[in-house]
Amino acid sequence: VANNAIGYNAAVPKVSLQLPDSNYVITVEPGLLSRIGPELRALTPASKAAIITDENVASHHLAGLTNSLRKTGIEPIVATLNPGEDHKTLPALLPVFDQFLQAKIERTTPILALGGGLVGDMAGFVAATILRGVPFVQIPTTLLAMVDASIGGKTGVNSPQGKNLIGAFHQPIAVFADPEVLKTLPRREFISGLAECIKHEIIRDADGFAALEKNIAAVLKLDMNLLTELVAHNVRIKAKVVESDPFEHGERAHLNFGHTFGHAIEKVSQFTYTHGESIALGMVAATNLATNLKMLDPAAKHRILTLIAVAGLPVSGMHLDAQAVFDAMAFDKKVKSSKLRLILPDRFGHVVIRDDVPPELIRKAIEGLR
Ligand SMILES: NC(=O)c1ccc[n+]([C@@H]2O[C@H](COP(=O)([O-])OP(=O)(O)OC[C@H]3O[C@@H](n4cnc5c(N)ncnc54)[C@H](O)[C@@H]3O)[C@@H](O)[C@H]2O)c1
Numbered sequence: 611v612a613n614n615a616i617g618y619n620a621a622v623p624k625v626s627l628q629l630p631d632s633n634y635v636i637t638v639e640p641g642l643l644s645r646i647g648p649e650l651r652a653l654t655p656a657s658k659a660a661i662i663t664d665e666n667v668a669s670h671h672l673a674g675l676t677n678s679l680r681k682t683g684i685e686p687i688v689a690t691l692n693p694g695e696d697h698k699t700l701p702a703l704l705p706v707f708d709q710f711l712q713a714k715i716e717r718t719t720p721i722l723a724l725g726g727g728l729v730g731d732m733a734g735f736v737a738a739t740i741l742r743g744v745p746f747v748q749i750p751t752t753l754l755a756m757v758d759a760s761i762g763g764k765t766g767v768n769s770p771q772g773k774n775l776i777g778a779f780h781q782p783i784a785v786f787a788d789p790e791v792l793k794t795l796p797r798r799e800f801i802s803g804l805a806e807c808i809k810h811e812i813i814r815d816a817d818g819f820a821a822l823e824k825n826i827a828a829v830l831k832l833d834m835n836l837l838t839e840l841v842a843h844n845v846r847i848k849a850k851v852v853e854s855d856p857f858e859h860g861e862r863a864h865l866n867f868g869h870t871f872g873h874a875i876e877k878v879s880q881f882t883y884t885h886g887e888s889i890a891l892g893m894v895a896a897t898n899l900a901t902n903l904k905m906l907d908p909a910a911k912h913r914i915l916t917l918i919a920v921a922g923l924p925v926s927g928m929h930l931d932a933q934a935v936f937d938a939m940a941f942d943k944k945v946k947s948s949k950l951r952l953i954l955p956d957r958f959g960h961v962v963i964r965d966d967v968p969p970e971l972i973r974k975a976i977e978g979l980r
């Protein structure tokens with residue numbers, strides 16, 4: 611990350627991400643959606659752009675994007691997916707490949723993902739594979755996609771064997787995040803995205819955590835200035851982690867804080883808890899566990915649990931069988947050599963990877979969520 615202004619109040623709208631074989635800029639700016647035509651023109655001379663979106667996002671935001679493209683002389687080709695994780699499959703993409711190939715897209719035609727993480731992952735997979743790879747642009751429309759899914763180049767679809775098991779790394783050439791579009795996002799989805807923001811502060815930024823504590827009420831009211839700062843700040847954290855570990859061999863694992871527990875909770879709840887709600891509970895379990903192991907002081911734990919609760923995320927009342935959650939954890943793909951690998955906080959802005967936690971304590975941490 612070239613511009614190193616750290617801190618929640620550093621409202622620099624552009625974050626540049628530098629990887630071994632790609633560089634791109636993530637722009638965070640209210641109203642950006644209606645200016646994407648010229649932004650794209652500055653990156654490519656292409657006369658066409660292929661958009662992938664979903665029905666919900668299209669109903670609110672597609673016209674803004676296509677108008678901007680047309681005004682710049684870029685002809686949009688649009689494929690609209692069915693929303694919902696059930697539709698994140700390879701078969702759902704086959705008509706999209708057909709449509710784009712029939713429209714004679716070329717190696718230089720950019721594919722634009724207009725949507726949340728689902729659209730971003732699926733569109734990225736199309737961009738990675740169609741004609742053996744075309745330029746890809748992320749236009750994230752959920753908070754989760756802005757601060758997490760749109761950055762880092764992981765793309766893919768689900769299969770009957772599990773989530774995101776078919777995919778590729780394919781970095782975008784640009785990410786355009788317009789916080790204004792969050793105004794139409796369902797409340798529960800917005801709050802779920804906040805879980806990833808809280809996660810970022812806990813693993814990387816003590817000052818950012820304090821700033822979020824201070825600003826959470828205004829963020830929940832969608833104060834556009836604060837929201838822009840929050841998104842830009844979180845983009846910076848995610849970008850830095852990705853830069854340091856583009857292919858997920860090492861410290862990118864820190865982003866899994868709350869996720870080993872969270873994925874299991876999500877699965878056992880049969881997705882009645884959203885991803886954000888599941889990882890909120892997962893962060894609570896990991897935080898409690900860290901305190902029980904005497905790694906984290908109880909005052910820090912109290913602040914973490916309070917912020918999660920104030921954000922509107924669950925910290926207790928989990929109605930799932932603790933043993934079922936424990937068993938599901940053992941199947942998580944992040945398990946290395948049959949040991950459970952947990953990311954645990956030891957102070958604000960810092961986490962450690964532990965694979966030596968006694969199963970009994972893990973079970974107790976899950977039990978504590980009920
Ligand atoms: N690639 C990565 O690194 C990465 C990281 C995290 C998550 N993911 C993936 O992201 C997906 C989840 O993403 P998500 O949480 O953004 O969910 P999502 O894309 O399913 O969007 C959630 C819901 O909100 C709707 N929506 C999106 N933007 C809207 C807007 N502005 N206004 C109104 N409605 C809107 C969608 O249609 C959908 O119904 C999962 O498939 C997950 O695997 C990928």
Ligand SMILES: [Zn+2]
Nearest residue numbers: 806869885889
């Ligand atoms: Zn997550």
